[in-house]
Amino acid sequence: MTPNAFFVTGTDTDAGKTLIASSLLHLARRRGLTTAAGKPVASGSVLTPDGxxxxxxxxxxxxxxxALSYDTVNPLAFEPAIAPHIAALEAGTELSLAGLLAPMQTLLKQQADLTLIEGAGGWRVPINETASLSDLAVALDLPVILVVGVRLGAINHARLTLEAIERDGLRVAGWVANVVDDRTSRLTANLATLDHWLSQRAGIPCLGSVSHLADPTPERVGHCLDLDPLLEPHER
Incomplete structure (x- = not known):
């Protein structure tokens, strides 16, 4: 297991994985730590002169x-904003666990002070007919950061995702409540319930609660997050 390296997953698509991951990396950079990030596969991409x-x-x-090259961060990109395995098949290729694993292992060998590898969608997003992105996290043997997109249904999604991660033999190192719908009824009660099931009962540190922001940036969101539970004692 690589020190201070984590797999970032969410309760669903648009839970805010990238925003939270970017903000945690920003906090690490402000402390003078080295950082690295991976997005092994991404759909919903735009064709540019660079690809x-x-x-x-x-x-x-x-x-x-x-700095890392784009291909180091994101070795596989597809244009349509659909499930990655479907986007890959439409592009005439097929995703494989080995194909995603190798570049992420190379990334981890850089031994950055904080490395975050972000999945796509939720925990059980498939990469082909037999494997899911969760299998990548297991193969990398990384603890998980769970981003809970707080909206109606988030409590159930969070608990199910936690159960699946633990059933796969991985540890959830921390969770973040990211309010994606500020019109969520009984928001305060929902946040308290998430804290009860994830922190109080499961013993998982809450890395922060992020209110819905009209213009979220890593700088602004970083003020809502606590990096310390993720770092080795000598780096705090």
Whole structure:
């Protein structure tokens, strides 16, 4: 297991994985720590003169210090904003666990002070007919950061995701409540319930609660997060 390296997953698509990951990396950079990030596969990319580029991967790349090439961060990008395995098949290829594992292992060998590898969608997003992105996290043997997209249904999604991660034999190192719908009824009660089931009962540190922001940036969101539970004692 690589020190201070984590797999970032969410309760669903658009839970805010990239925003939280970028913000945690930004906090590490402010402390003078080296950072690295990976987005092994991304759909919903735009064709540029340099090739396909994905906004989430670009956001992660911007927080890497020392700088990493785009292909190092995101080795596989597809244009349509659909499930990655379907996007790959439409592009005439097939995703494989080995194909995603090798570049992420190379990334981890850089031994950055903080490395975050972000999945796509939720925990059980498939990469082909037999494997899921969760299998990548297991193969990398990384503890997990769970980003809970707080909206109606988040409590159930969070608990199910936690159960699946633990059933796969991995540890959840921390969780973040990211309010994606500020119109969520009984928001305060929902946040308290998430804290009860994830922190009080499961013993998982809460890395922060992020209110819905009209213009979220890693700088602004970073003020809502606590990096310390993720770092080795000598780096705090």
């Amino acid at each position: 396909l580029r994905n906004d989430d991967a670009l956001a992660l790349q911007a927080q890497c210090a020392p």
